[in-house]
Amino acid sequence: MRIRIVGAGAMGRGIAQWAAAGGHTVELCDVRTEAVTAAVGFVRSMLERAVDKGRMSAGDRDAALERLVPLDDPWAPGPEVELVVEAVREDLDTKAEVFGKLERILPESAVFATNTSSLSVTRIAASLRDPGRLAGLHFFNPVPLMRIVEVVPGAATRPGIPSVLTELVESCGHRAVTVADTPGFLVNHAGRGLVTEALALLEESVADPAGIDRIARDVLGLRMGPFELMDLTGLDVTAAVIDSIWQGFRHEDRLRPSYLTPNRVTAGLHGRKTGQGWFAYGPEAPAPAPEAPVTGDADRPVFVAGGEGAEGLRTALSEAGAAVESGAGPSDRALVLVPVWGTTVAAAVASLGLPAARAFGVDPLAPAGRRRVLAVTPASDPSAARDARAVLARAADGEAPWAVSVVRDTAGSVAQRLLASVVSVAASIAERSLATPADIDLAVTTGLGYPAGPLAWGDRVGAARMLDLQRSLHATTGDPRHRPTRWLTERAQLGLALTDPGTTPADCA
Secondary structure: OEEEEEOOOHHHHHHHHHHHHOOOEEEEEOOOHHHHHHHHHHHHHHHHHHHHOOOOOHHHHHHHHHHEEEOOOOOOOOOOOOEEEEOOOOOHHHHHHHHHHHHHHOOOOOEEEEOOOOOOHHHHHOOOOOHHHEEEEEOOOOOOOOOEEEEEEOOOOOOOHHHHHHHHHHHOOOEEEEOOOOOOOOHHHHHHHHHHHHHHHHHOOOOOHHHHHHHHHHOOOOOOOHHHHHHHHOHHHHHHHHHHHHHHOOOOHHHOOOOOHHHHHHOOOOEHHHOEOOOEOOOOOOOOOOOOOOOOOOOOOEEEOOOOOHHHHHHHHHHOOOOEOOOOOOOOOOEEEEEOOOOOHHHHHHHHOOOHHHEEEEOOOOOOOOEEEEEEOOOOOHHHHHHHHHHHHOOOOOOOOOEEEEEEOOOOHHHHHHHHHHHHHHHHHHHOOOOOHHHHHHHHHHHHOOOOOHHHHHHHHOHHHHHHHHHHHHHHHOOHHHOOOHHHHHHHHHOOOOOOOOOOHHHHO
16 A cells, blocks of 8 residues: 655654554654654664664565655645545644645545544544545554554544445554544554543642552552653643643543642642652652551551441451451450441441541452552541551562552542442443444453453453442432443443443344
């Protein structure tokens, strides 16, 4: 295929490298000739690095470079061009102008694709005489390494075009997912579940950014915590995406932005690129503060109350040598540990008549690493909390001690709320038929690096248990952001997996 790429910036040169290495002839152009020259040099250096690392042969490098054709004029006639990929700046008028000029000089058979990450594909296409020839082809940066591409048909896109683009993407070694033309498409939309809930937890002073990130990594198994991720992406970018998706979905509560971000963006606290975000960066930045050492009495007796996860916690603590009490209630000196699922320690204290100063929450969500989470209430005795942390840090013989995070009591604790939000946003995408369950999970694992697709992750926990969690969060907080989706509710009631697309009326026609 002969492909013309218009725009030789970071995305354009990445797409050019990917397509040329995949066997296609690539015309790379830009209104700035120097940008094309720099992009070709960059692609050459990347291919040479691949040869040096043994990922590509010298012959394949030379062939790819031979297929890369720099153009001085983006508007030069191209009778053999079969596909145009536009990768200019994110501005509707600019993109419409580019495609308008291309429409006049390229054959009617050429397919047009926009690499927009946030604009409506339908609105870009509407400026054309033939809007049916245009679709979205959303790559992620760096293109050669981010092996997922969103194929986005607009409202007028001809039916055969998405399959042509999908075949192209997969022939070059990437995975393609078909996504509806909606705000954020798929990956950016699905990614709001993690960061919006993390910001909500910070708003409520449940934990600080470093504490939330530790729990996200060590309990949920994420490669990066949400605040690290915002600093890497840039808070200015993240906040703009959050706002645009929330507005695009008509102020959907599940996607609600935080009041914390506008002032930080205005102050230039954007993250790594400015040297200061949620954390400090650069050679002069102070080292991250270490976690407080465990100083309490690990031999103090404990009583485990409640149902969900209680027996497992009793067993684990007993195997670690803790003094675990049995019986109907705690002794006068015993710490009371309450595994909570979607509820608060405060509610357990009130309903079970527990001693408020000695009662603490423990998250029963199975950790990916060796970290437990202890929740304290305003009535907690600080000395008793230190002792509870020491007890939870105990490990069986031969095992490393547990890390223990201390957080403020909140419905469901930190990890449950993050997971519930991730699953809920993905379920709402599936519910609206914006993408198939398989494409949702593929896009999120590939594009965001989660340890599992959000729907498959929910299935690991269990649809019925996830529904119980979300109902409890909704009932405890009254916040509509936690209301269960129809997708989750139906599947829990019917015994279906969250990844099961289910039967639709069209299947029965």
